Amino acid sequence: MKKITYVILLIISILALSACESKAEVYSINFFDYMDTFINVQIYTDDEDLAKDLFDDIEKVYALYHDLTTGYEPLKEDSPYLANIYSINQTLNERIEIDEPLYNILIDAEEIKALTNGYFDVSVGKIVDVWKNVILDENDGFLFEEIPQDTYDQVILALAEIDIVLNPFTLENEDGKFYITINHEDVKIDLGAFSKGYATERAHEILKEAGIRHYSVTAGSSSISLGENAGRETGLYHVSLANPVRKGLDDRSYGMIKVQNLSVTTSGNYEQYALYNDLRYHHIISPITKLPMQYYHTVTILGSDAGFLDAVSTALFSMEPEVFDAWFDTHKDAYQLEIIRFNYDETVSTFLSQTIFEEN
Amino acid sequence: MMEKRSPTQKKRDIILVTMLFIIMGGLFLFFRFFAFQTDASRAHVYYGSSNEPIVTIDFVNYRVLRNYDQGFESDQGDPYPIIDEVNRTITLLGDYQVNGVRQIVVISYNFDRKSVQVIEETSPNNICSREGESTGWPLICLPNRVRIEFEATDEDFTV
Numbered sequence: 001m002k003k004i005t006y007v008i009l010l011i012i013s014i015l016a017l018s019a020c021e022s023k024a025e026v027y028s029i030n031f032f033d034y035m036d037t038f039i040n041v042q043i044y045t046d047d048e049d050l051a052k053d054l055f056d057d058i059e060k061v062y063a064l065y066h067d068l069t070t071g072y073e074p075l076k077e078d079s080p081y082l083a084n085i086y087s088i089n090q091t092l093n094e095r096i097e098i099d100e101p102l103y104n105i106l107i108d109a110e111e112i113k114a115l116t117n118g119y120f121d122v123s124v125g126k127i128v129d130v131w132k133n134v135i136l137d138e139n140d141g142f143l144f145e146e147i148p149q150d151t152y153d154q155v156i157l158a159l160a161e162i163d164i165v166l167n168p169f170t171l172e173n174e175d176g177k178f179y180i181t182i183n184h185e186d187v188k189i190d191l192g193a194f195s196k197g198y199a200t201e202r203a204h205e206i207l208k209e210a211g212i213r214h215y216s217v218t219a220g221s222s223s224i225s226l227g228e229n230a231g232r233e234t235g236l237y238h239v240s241l242a243n244p245v246r247k248g249l250d251d252r253s254y255g256m257i258k259v260q261n262l263s264v265t266t267s268g269n270y271e272q273y274a275l276y277n278d279l280r281y282h283h284i285i286s287p288i289t290k291l292p293m294q295y296y297h298t299v300t301i302l303g304s305d306a307g308f309l310d311a312v313s314t315a316l317f318s319m320e321p322e323v324f325d326a327w328f329d330t331h332k333d334a335y336q337l338e339i340i341r342f343n344y345d346e347t348v349s350t351f352l353s354q355t356i357f358e359e360n
Numbered sequence: 361m362m363e364k365r366s367p368t369q370k371k372r373d374i375i376l377v378t379m380l381f382i383i384m385g386g387l388f389l390f391f392r393f394f395a396f397q398t399d400a401s402r403a404h405v406y407y408g409s410s411n412e413p414i415v416t417i418d419f420v421n422y423r424v425l426r427n428y429d430q431g432f433e434s435d436q437g438d439p440y441p442i443i444d445e446v447n448r449t450i451t452l453l454g455d456y457q458v459n460g461v462r463q464i465v466v467i468s469y470n471f472d473r474k475s476v477q478v479i480e481e482t483s484p485n486n487i488c489s490r491e492g493e494s495t496g497w498p499l500i501c502l503p504n505r506v507r508i509e510f511e512a513t514d515e516d517f518t519v
Contacts, residue, residue, distance in 0.1 A: 028470070028472045030422075038422050040422065040471075066410060205482070216516070216517070218517060221421050221519065223519075224519060225519050229516065231399075231516075237517065238514050238515050238516050238517075239515065239516065239517045239518070239519060240420075240513075240515040240518045241518070241519060242516070242518050242519065247513060251519065253515070256514070256515060264517075264519050265519065266519040300519060339482045340510070
């Protein structure tokens, strides 16, 4: 009788243990063709077909926003879309019909412009271009080098010629059709600081709607959207924060946060900049001063919506500390925001409510 | 005159030797398959006796960094090491020579699997290319004097 009991117990134990074994696997896909960035999506599921379908849907999202928001090339002749940012920027005082996704992203951009008191402004592309040419131009740029005085003087003169327009473009929705009109010759729409995060948020929504718990979506080195981490019992992802003033191989990061079910975005001055009077002149241009500001090296912002974070981190980067702190105090609860700031003097300021930051 | 061992002693010897085999085998398998299973965040490729990696494969940020050149050019005029981002390979010059010509070592890398493999090298025994794909086990190519070491950190992403 004892032997029979032992055998039964053994069989039950084996069955119980085998039931514990999950068949779920990590599926991963990379995209290199959209928004000039490397995009990686990882999901953890036991349904391979679902993973493939989700990857297809996510690629369509990135392709859609790449085509509609690029300022570098027109739509292809066989494109199903009406117009993109490149073609819109070629027009003035002309009412152009656009697709609903482009209308929606522009509406959101204008709302964030109002929310940030004009510190986020997608209409200042001409000013951004002046600085990008000085920093990044293959022949005449000064990437990581000192900008000569005469070049700097020419830049300031060129900027003085460009107006920041109060009402740069008009968006209209009539009978289910969507329109945009550029209202001033100095307006050039640049969605570079918004479209990547916006598309990442749409990808995030696809995964959430499919009921995926364990996932990560990373777009370049600045924007990530995270679910739970299947690789750790805690479910947490460990996100290190890039050191913007690194000097060697051992100081790549200045700290780490451990997070799940949120998005993290960093705006920083360390990947593309030139020097003038020993200050970094980078690609994040203040729509208030027309200049790259030197208050911070990086602003890392945590919240729920990767698109919103992308835009807000850009806006905060140009705010002086008093304005920054006041804006954060006003909006942190409504948008459940947390921030880690690497200041220009190389101190770190944290504005955290739940997330633990471990400084190196 | 040698003392004859009893059947009990022989049995004990067999048990002892068997246990030693099991312990040693277990230790080998542990180190081979488990001790280096932590996901690597970077792999560093070293040449010669330098302690500075010539190339760093950053699995966290999906990029490959060339830290310095070897001072020689390929037939196509590209300086070694050559980083091919399309085929995900790194080619550098080893120290092993055939008819006075230094031979190349070709390393492939995979960001998703966080792995590295020596796919082409010329050497007497081809030990490092026969190691296969590694996710943490160091790969050492001799006499080419190329080695690949992994760095495991706690991070999943960098922003």
